[in-house]
Amino acid sequence: MPLPFLTADRAFDATDDVALPFDDHDRWRRPYRPGPWRVGAAALALLLASFVLVAAVIIAAAGTVAGAGATFAMAALIIASALRMLRVGTWVSRHGVRRVGFFSTTTVEWRQVGAVRTAQQPVRWLGLPRTVQGQALILVRQGGEQTTLLTDHSADFLSRVEAFDRAADTVEAWNAEYGVVTATR
Template identity: 65%
Template sequence: MPLPFLTADRAFEAADDIALPFDDRDRWRRPYRPGPWRVGVAAILLLLASYVLFAAVIIALTASASEAGVVFGIALAVIAGALRLLRMGVWVSARGLRQVGFLLTRTVPWERIVTVRTVQQPVRWLGLPRAVQGQALLLVRRDQAADDVPALLTTHNADFLARPGSFDRAADSIEAWAAEYGRG
């Protein structure tokens, strides 16, 4: 069963000279692959969910159905969390830029975006409070204060930790989308 949210479109890697190598640009796509940290945590969560599902079957055979239903619900919540973790990241289309978080998704149309740029600054390491020096891809909107600029991607998040070349390719791709559609 193909999981389209797990792999990025290979056209970004195949065509380095073409910034926007897609025919259907209205479809939301992530211009990079999820990193090994994100995939590893999701795999561990799915492994945990398989044990919980097995426990739900055993409970259903030996105890009450309501207890098995609660454990089955917990397994479904863990599976949903793992899938949402894999879906997190920055997605682009001709309509705008979408930042998918674990609980919140923000979509900004290209018309509201002033610039998307890469800067050197302190960034959070794997989303934890510890900050290290790295690069961040910043999104500046028209209706936004100058000091309130969120980082879309960083070199030390779960997708790009210890993969600076992947960060550079992803940042260049997103900047190319912004340059193409931000002119509006």
């Protein structure tokens, strides 16, 4: 069963220098593959969900319907959380750039983007409160508000510097193609 949210398009593996390798620019796409930390955490959550489902079946067989229902609901919550964890990241399309978080999603149209640039700054390590010196892809709106799109110490790019550079360059290329102001580095 193909899981399209796990893989970026095969075009990113190609060695050609096509900045926007997609045929359909209206579809929201992640310009990188999810990193091993994100996929591993989701896999562990799904493993936990399988144990919770087995416990729910045992509880249901014992005759406690209310307890089985609560356990099934907890398993469904774990599965939904694992799937949402895989969706977290930065997505691009002709319409704009979308930053998908675990609890919220923010979309910025390209015409509202002033610049997209890479900067050296303190970044959060794996989304935890601890910060380390690293690179971040910053989106600057025309009003001056800044949003961090990607960091090289996130669950997608930890120990994958080349993947971060390729994803940052791709987002900058989308901005250069559809934005009002070209990307700066």
